[in-house]
Amino acid sequence: MGAEIVIQTENLTKVYKRLFKAGKKALDNLTISVPKGAVYGFLGPNGAGKTTTIKILMDLIKSTGGTAYVLGKPSYDVEIKERIGFLPDSPAFSPQLTAYEFLNICGKLLKIPSAERGPRIEMVLETVKMAPHMREKIGSFSRGMLQRIGVAQAILNQPDLLILDEPLLGLDPYGRQEFKQIILTQQARGASVFFSSHILSDVEEICDHVAILNKGKLLCAGRLNKLLGASGFTAIIPPNNDEVLKELITMAAKTSRKEDGAWILTFPADDEIRGKVDAVVSKSSDKINVTAAYEKLEDFFFRTLKEDNKQ
Amino acid sequence: MNEIIAIAGSTWKNVLRLKVVYFLVFCVWVLVTSALNYDVLSLGLHKELLVDASLLLNTIAGVLVIISLTFEIPKELKEGVASTMLSKPLGRTHYLIGKLVGYVVVGVIVCSLIALGSFFIFKISFSEPIGMIMLQSQIMVILSLIPMAALAVLFSIALPEIVAPIVTVLVVWFAHSSAALFNIPVVYGGIIPDLDLFNFKADAVYNTAITWNYVILVALWGIAYALFATALASLIFSRKDIR
Amino acid sequence: MKRNAIHVVIIIVAVLGGWLLAQNLHQKQLELSPTRATLSKLPLGGFHKFLSDVEWMFFVNYLGSLNTVDGDNVKQVVSRLERLMSYDPNLSKIYQEGAAMISIADPVKTVEILDAACENPNLKSNSQIPFYAGFVMVQHMTPPNHKDAIRYFKMAIERSGGKDQGNAYYTSYYYRAKAKVLAGEKKLDDRHALLQVLFNEWDDAILNSRGDVPTSEYNSQDLKERLLLAVRNTKNPPEDYKPTAEAVKLADEITKKVFSDAHLCHSCATAYCPGDKFCGACGTEVIVYGLCPFCKEVLTPGAKFCVKTGQKL
Numbered sequence: 050m051g052a053e054i055v056i057q058t059e060n061l062t063k064v065y066k067r068l069f070k071a072g073k074k075a076l077d078n079l080t081i082s083v084p085k086g087a088v089y090g091f092l093g094p095n096g097a098g099k100t101t102t103i104k105i106l107m108d109l110i111k112s113t114g115g116t117a118y119v120l121g122k123p124s125y126d127v128e129i130k131e132r133i134g135f136l137p138d139s140p141a142f143s144p145q146l147t148a149y150e151f152l153n154i155c156g157k158l159l160k161i162p163s164a165e166r167g168p169r170i171e172m173v174l175e176t177v178k179m180a181p182h183m184r185e186k187i188g189s190f191s192r193g194m195l196q197r198i199g200v201a202q203a204i205l206n207q208p209d210l211l212i213l214d215e216p217l218l219g220l221d222p223y224g225r226q227e228f229k230q231i232i233l234t235q236q237a238r239g240a241s242v243f244f245s246s247h248i249l250s251d252v253e254e255i256c257d258h259v260a261i262l263n264k265g266k267l268l269c270a271g272r273l274n275k276l277l278g279a280s281g282f283t284a285i286i287p288p289n290n291d292e293v294l295k296e297l298i299t300m301a302a303k304t305s306r307k308e309d310g311a312w313i314l315t316f317p318a319d320d321e322i323r324g325k326v327d328a329v330v331s332k333s334s335d336k337i338n339v340t341a342a343y344e345k346l347e348d349f350f351f352r353t354l355k356e357d358n359k360q
Numbered sequence: 361m362n363e364i365i366a367i368a369g370s371t372w373k374n375v376l377r378l379k380v381v382y383f384l385v386f387c388v389w390v391l392v393t394s395a396l397n398y399d400v401l402s403l404g405l406h407k408e409l410l411v412d413a414s415l416l417l418n419t420i421a422g423v424l425v426i427i428s429l430t431f432e433i434p435k436e437l438k439e440g441v442a443s444t445m446l447s448k449p450l451g452r453t454h455y456l457i458g459k460l461v462g463y464v465v466v467g468v469i470v471c472s473l474i475a476l477g478s479f480f481i482f483k484i485s486f487s488e489p490i491g492m493i494m495l496q497s498q499i500m501v502i503l504s505l506i507p508m509a510a511l512a513v514l515f516s517i518a519l520p521e522i523v524a525p526i527v528t529v530l531v532v533w534f535a536h537s538s539a540a541l542f543n544i545p546v547v548y549g550g551i552i553p554d555l556d557l558f559n560f561k562a563d564a565v566y567n568t569a570i571t572w573n574y575v576i577l578v579a580l581w582g583i584a585y586a587l588f589a590t591a592l593a594s595l596i597f598s599r600k601d602i603r
Numbered sequence: 604m605k606r607n608a609i610h611v612v613i614i615i616v617a618v619l620g621g622w623l624l625a626q627n628l629h630q631k632q633l634e635l636s637p638t639r640a641t642l643s644k645l646p647l648g649g650f651h652k653f654l655s656d657v658e659w660m661f662f663v664n665y666l667g668s669l670n671t672v673d674g675d676n677v678k679q680v681v682s683r684l685e686r687l688m689s690y691d692p693n694l695s696k697i698y699q700e701g702a703a704m705i706s707i708a709d710p711v712k713t714v715e716i717l718d719a720a721c722e723n724p725n726l727k728s729n730s731q732i733p734f735y736a737g738f739v740m741v742q743h744m745t746p747p748n749h750k751d752a753i754r755y756f757k758m759a760i761e762r763s764g765g766k767d768q769g770n771a772y773y774t775s776y777y778y779r780a781k782a783k784v785l786a787g788e789k790k791l792d793d794r795h796a797l798l799q800v801l802f803n804e805w806d807d808a809i810l811n812s813r814g815d816v817p818t819s820e821y822n823s824q825d826l827k828e829r830l831l832l833a834v835r836n837t838k839n840p841p842e843d844y845k846p847t848a849e850a851v852k853l854a855d856e857i858t859k860k861v862f863s864d865a866h867l868c869h870s871c872a873t874a875y876c877p878g879d880k881f882c883g884a885c886g887t888e889v890i891v892y893g894l895c896p897f898c899k900e901v902l903t904p905g906a907k908f909c910v911k912t913g914q915k916l
Contacts, residue, residue, distance in 0.1 A: 398660065401660045401663065401664070402656065402659060402660050402663070403659075403663055403696060403700065405656065405659065405694075408656070409656050412652045412653050412656055413653070416650060532648075533646065534646050534648075536646075536647075536648045536649030536650075537645070537646035537647065537649070539639075540644055542626075542629055545622065546618060546622050547622075548622065548625060548629075549621050549624065549629070550618040550619065550621045551618055551622075554625050554629070556632075556649055557625065557629070560636075561649070561650075561653070562636070562652040562691060562693065565652060566725060568635065568636055568725065569635075574631055577624060577627065577628055577631070578628055580624060581621055581624040581625055581628055584620045584621040585617070585621045587613060587617040588614055588618050588621060591613040591614045591617065592610075592614055595607065595610040595611070595614070598606065598607070598610075
């Protein structure tokens with residue numbers, strides 16, 4: 050296990066036992082690695098196994114098979130949780146406690162020295178914009194406010210690893226913006242972030258790594274730009290360069306024309322075609338840009354799922 | 361230890377801020393006082409009735425507090441409060457012990473309030489000193505919360521949410537009559553609780569003396585039984601998925 | 604795995620420790636309140652005492668609804684009483700007030716219930732319960748049972764400690780029960796038998812300190828008064844009573860032995876005053892006492908000097 054990996058699962062499997070029915074496989078040999086310092090998006094439709102994976106990583110659910118390591122230690126290691134921040138999918142806290150009291154208890158559990166605890170709590174409440182409500186009972190908070198308190202307790206111990214399950218759920222657009230900023234701040238501090246989300250545009254905006262899960266199986270995982278770029282490449286042919294256009298258009302998978310008359314040719318991700326295109330472009334007197342065709346994450350996500358569902 | 365205190369602290373703070381707790385205490389005081397109305401109907405046994413009613417109602421109030429624990433743990437597990445807590449460096453056993461201690465503290469506070477109120481009502485009504493046995497039997501009621509809370513923890517972990525409170529009530533009820541199992545080794549007092557060991561209600565009424573030695577021993581039994589029930593609960597909980 | 608093993612070890616140790624402690628505590632509890640063993644074995648959740656309180660109020664209410672306890676309803680009353688006893692055998696009202704209600708309709712059951720209460724260690728200071736048992740036997744049962752009544756009256760006297768006024772009541776019944784038994788055995792009339800019993804008691808208890816009734820200042824005075832009354836009734840009998848010669852002889856013996864310094868008329872056993880030459884009650888000539896040895900003036904009791912001459916006595 051490399052020192053740069055913060056989460057490592059190998060053949061992680063979870064079968065939920067059911068009375069009088071066959072067990073339901075929620076995770077099927079999941080193997081992922083999350084590098085240190087990454088903001089790792091964990092994607093998949095409902096029931097894909099995201100929450101199950103996260104709960105196994107937090108030792109809330111016991112795996113049926115395989116192994117899970119977090120920050121170099123088995124996921125059931127209690128002490129390692131001092132270095133982890135966790136936000137569950139629908140955060141709920143003792144309703145009769147005030148936000149400050151709840152965070153104080155979290156601070157005690159996280160073994161934050163009492164002298165340091167108070168200022169730290171005030172700081173995280175400032176960060177999540179909940180400082181004015183610190184003496185109010187949690188029971189009176191809205192869904193969004195609870196989410197903020199959830200984030201506050203997750204970052205209270207300045208964790209090396211943040212594991213967040215649907216953190217953007219229930220937040221308004223401002224809240225989402227603030228939250229993304231918090232994630233990036235945590236990353237800048239040196240923390241790794243592993244989170245699941247349905248809001249693909251946000252994931253695309255802040256993640257550098259993603260994994261897509263469907264029906265408990267990992268479909269793909271890796272650096273985001275690599276995954277999105279792998280769909281092909283494009284060449285923009287200036288207007289009136291018919292010679293090059295003629296040679297390349299037969300290999301293109303998709304063509305379109307810009308307003309100025311330039312052609313955009315999109316080629317499939319094929320090394321042979323890429324070689325031919327590069328040869329034609331190098332001979333041309335005009336400057337022709339050949340760049341990787343970055344697919345939108347949303348398109349990539351749906352395409353990957355569609356392909357998986359076809360099989 | 362700090363983790364247990366933290367969980368226990370959050371538990372008792374959370375429960376003791378519920379107004380219903382104080383309403384319960386008030387209702388018990390009213391009911392204890394109402395025993396004074398039965399002097400004619402009981403042919404002058406109202407003093408005895410008051411002492412007995414205070415102990416009986418205190419026991420029921422204690423059981424109600426303990427029963428609320430069987431609702432609290434499944435609710436915390438279901439709603440995700442437990443997930444948040446257990447995502448911190450907190451063992452599952454510590455969580456259970458914290459809940460147990462938290463509810464025992466709540467029970468001690470509620471039962472002590474009821475006992476003090478009952479003593480006050482007795483003193484005002486009869487201008488007699490509070491007998492040692494009255495104090496001891498109230499202490500016994502409070503001590504019985506320890507094994508009862510452990511039972512509640514065990515059932516709330518081992519049984520479905522709807523069944524746990526019913527089973528807890530039934531077991532607590534029958535545990536007050538389990539002395540019939542006296543001759544069965546290991547089962548009596550070991551696996552099946554004997555809460556009748558804490559029952560000195562009649563003795564308090566008749567001012568029969570009990571020794572502090574007995575009180576200490578029965579507290580030790582309560583702790584031993586709580587240890588068994590909590591260890592069993594912890595064993596089950598350690599294999600349980602928290603969804 | 605290691606953690607599971609620790610759990611299992613804790614469970615085993617706690618179960619064994621709990622069991623041993625519970626065994627010990629169970630015994631201790633029975634020592635502290637022995638009547639626990641007689642409580643209803645129904646699973647009543649430890650609320651036996653409260654149920655007894657409620658059941659007692661129902662019982663009082665039920666009795667209030669009856670005109671009388673007789674053969675028709677005595678079984679109902681007995682079953683309620685038994686239920687009460689199974690909830691709280693220490694509730695003295697069950698015996699003192701509850702059992703009394705069935706004493707006429709079912710004296711045997713009454714005594715049975717009261718006898719159980721007499722054996723109850725928590726009620727061992729209660730003198731009324733054995734007294735009631737004896738009373739029911741004497742009042743509602745045939746003479747062969749009176750020997751047992753003596754036992755209950757004696758128990759009542761012992762429990763009252765001979766200090767309270769109730770004790771006089773108990774002793775009165777005790778002597779009467781003894782007299783009835785003696786009368787049956789020796790074919791004596793009741794008054795003669797009572798005189799004999801009282802004298803025997805005096806002889807045993809006061810003279811020889813081996814009697815049944817605990818000796819105390821109150822008792823000895825009480826016994827002496829009873830004896831005096833019995834002696835008077837024999838020597839100066841009411842119209843409806845003709846004492847036998849043996850009875851009169853016994854009365855004379857008692858007067859000599861017990862009341863030698865009491866200045867009683869030897870004919871009617873009435874006390875006479877210093878200086879009296881004849882009994883004021885029957886006119887019999889009596890031995891004069893209380894005169895100044897020098898001038899024969901009547902002296903006041905306890906005088907150290909003659910009231911007429913001032914001479915030192």
